[in-house]
Amino acid sequence: MKSLMSFVMLSLVVTSLCGQEFTRQDYLRGSITAARKWWDVQHYHLQIVVDPEKKYISGSNLMRYKVLSPYHELQIEMQQPMKITRVLQDGEELSIRQEGFSHFIALKKPQTVDAVNEILIEYSGYPQESKMPPWEGGITWGRDLNGKHFVASSCQTEGPSLWWPNKDHPYDEAESLAMSVTVPDDLMNVSNGRLQKIDHDKKAKTKTFHWVVQNPINSYGVNINIGDYVHFHEKYNGEKGQLDCDYYVLSYNLEKAKEHFKDVPRMLEAFEHWFGPYPFYEDGYKLVEVPYLGMEHQSSVTYGNGYLKGYKGRDFSGSGWGLKFDFIIIHESGHEWFANNITSQDVADLWIHESFTNYSESLFVDYHYGKKAGSEYVIGSRTRIRNQKTIIGPYNVYKTGDDIYFKGANFLHTIRQIIDDDKVWREILRGLNRDFYHQTVRTEQIEDYINKRTKMDLRYIFDQYLRDIRIPNFEYYVRDGRLFYRWANTIAMFNMPLRVSFGDGKSLWLDPITSWRSMALPKSFRQLKADKNFYISTQNILEDN
Template identity: 70%
Template sequence: MKLSKSLLLIAIFVSSLYSQPFSHQDHLRGAITKERKWWDLQYYHLQVTVNPQQKYISGTNLIRYKVISSHNELQLEMQEPMEILSVYQDDQKLDVRKDGYSHFIQLTKKQVVGAVNEVVVEYAGNPLVSKMPPWQGGITWTKDDNGNFFIASSCQGEGASIWWPNKDHPYDEVDSMRISVTVPEDLTDVSNGRLEKVDHNKQQKTKTFHWYVSNPINSYGVNINIGDYAHFSEKYNGEKGVLDCDYYVLSYNLDKAKKHFAEVPRMLKAFEHWFGPYPFYEDGYKLVEAPYLGMEHQSSVTYGNGYQNGYLGMDLSKSGWGLKFDFIIIHESGHEWFANSITSSDVADLWLHESFTNYSENLFLDYYYGKKASSDYVIGTRINIGNRKPIIGPYNVNKTGEDIYYKGANLLHTIRQLIDDDEKWREILRGLNRKFYHKIVSTQEIESYINENTKVNLRRIFDQYLRSTQIPNLEYYTRQNKLFYRWTNAVDKFDMPVKVSFGTEKQVWLYPSTSWRETRIPKSFKKLRIDRNFYVSTQNLLEEN
């Protein structure tokens, strides 16, 4: 897609704010290289054997792909200390050129456009141990209170290639996959999708759990969870029919989980109201206890919040409302809609995952406790915004932006005020999930959809909050029953309307731009107050002098 001149200038400006140089490896990881774009992922069969004693993983990944254009090099990722041992196509061993943790498979078979081919990758090693999961990726190797092994993967930032070989770029999701995980016989593996069968090997004293994912899945959403799990389940009657909900928890937490996980049906009811049907009915919903806080692994959401409300018992908004729900259940499950179904094509656009999901916490509160509670919560989270770098990061270098959680959520909350019709806003959120169901998207596509379905031109508003660190300031003064006002600290021609009051509860719309405008005000005028739901600041110039 050719960038327009204005978008190109914005891209250059955003990149300039990230002043650190990007490495050759950053570009290999973040760009859609010629060795990636010629083939389309169809299917994986990931087979993994986990040795807890040695903290060692070995296995194979069968990769099925469709040829889009003919080429003879295929790019995969596998991060050290893991190692690709060999690659085969049609039983022929292939040469591999290694560049950092990118591996370029030298294909000898002619790649005919339209053909569907396979390669099989053998790999092994001691994967990186996560020192601070899930913020630092890797495998967590620990034991539960009974001394049983308790193991899990988490790899959103670093990428799935930290523990298995794959096409580790978000622009191309595999259409379906099997995950076969072999573990010691006294343990259980829980991965994505539905459990097809369990094979027992009495001689080796192992079990192999075979899971099948029938929907497209992003690579970092693939996971293993290994432990002494107890299992219970329930059926949820949702918008798309009966949804299977399965729960896997440490055996001694079973009674606690049965009580606490009653939050799941409440979550599903609220989110189906706002976003539409849960996106993975075919694969079911699972909530799996993990030895870290939690992650949005598709149809295998991981949980480690200690069976308590809030975020580890804290309210991130300081409003009191954050203690009305379990943050991890609500937030990580919200990612099933935004991250797992609707997925950004470049991690620079990761706000599409985190901002919408952060805002889903607010919508959960709205559904059960009302609009004021939800506003108190999302406004309260503004204390966590840094405004050091833009929400959107630089493209093609595997770099996210900043403030993708709380600032992004407050952008969406502000847009809701501009639409000024809650049912229309709800329809836009549901419409996004219909149009981009199981799709890879860009920020521009989401902006365009929201713009086309509102009566407000949001282009400069998106530029202001996504591509700038400035928070718009409404500058004003009064003279002879007139109010003079304009936006400052704003992008060029910023013209966002805003609701204000003149000292009474009655609100009216103002239509500021970056040039001075004026309007008559009542003689009873005392003070200009901006509706708190708009993420802006205000400044009375007369009070300054």
């Protein structure tokens, strides 16, 4: 009863703070409940049969876990219309209590601290079909131009429990994964990690593809991709040696892909420079064609951009630089560092995935075309920022924030200006991927890391851009040979330095706060301009009023 009352109180507090209404399912899904926190998932082995004709999946998940503290109930998720048919431990069937799509398995044997146990979950059903992949999760049941089945999973927002049962919360990643996927024998399944073997059942006219992932993996990054694929391969000479790069495309797109996928080594060169070694050398890198736009599945990046530069042939930034590369190859591969290597512990902090990865596009342009080009790219994306909700969402309810792409990227670009040392900035980006290697993190850890590495106190700047919707307004006026200036439209303690010029070709730093400061103007003063690399607004309050 005490635990239930605490849970109810938490629900009321979060609802009050966020001004939003959440259901009990939101809390069961989004919080680290008592039935989750006592065990650590170690390994999943998915064994499934996919029937594209019937749009049906059946199989099992053998889940290995370590006991952190004794408890009697284990929580997993499986979303309707998929159904768990049976759960076994040590060959004994267990009972299940269901609330929404959260399932609470009653364990019979004692759960001893540090013991490593297994549980077998059998399931089947017709998984949700995505109507707008990848923004709406589910399975895409398509066909290629030859009429052959073309199937893929995508489930970042709604979660992987749409099609397989698992501990569906981002704080706990499996240390490794095995997948055995059976499909019709005229098709191929491509999943995460490395292909170990293929079993051919000629009587059943099926093939089973066995894949193994050696690294920790977030559950939404697990995928199946089924089609009439052909395969080609190259090796990239990277920071940790030879990286296997494997490409799976529809048979009639082979020659087109061989030319278009030359963006992959360019991506690896730029991102290993900025972020450090590709995080999954043991599992290789794959780019897999799918019947939707694409997504960041770990070591199995999916691609559906139509072999076009930009985003379906368009440049989000309007700068022209976005047409120098394939958006999906660069953006979704950037997630291998930010999302798959470094993963947020709560989806409220999903900006860690999307803001850094959105900014990785600018860094790609910077590396290949120069710093000015990279700045023009990210600045050009500001027209897509809404500023209606905060970047960080409410915690413990499985709810993301807003503006985690373009605003988040421009926030990071602003931080880069404040640091004012590209060597330090690069060391921070590489250090994040080194020191949080294969870990789940919170926003506070990212903040503390950047503060310590820069020896700056940037906490109010993080608060302003991540936890407030207002964009800082630099107010100023000139009177009697002096410049008066301050920050407005900000939180109370906001104190961000700003680089400005006075129209004489020279720049200098100001240190505005939320109260007025002043300085004597240089004799060469003609016009004040704030550096456009800072995501702010400016206002001469005498001229504008």
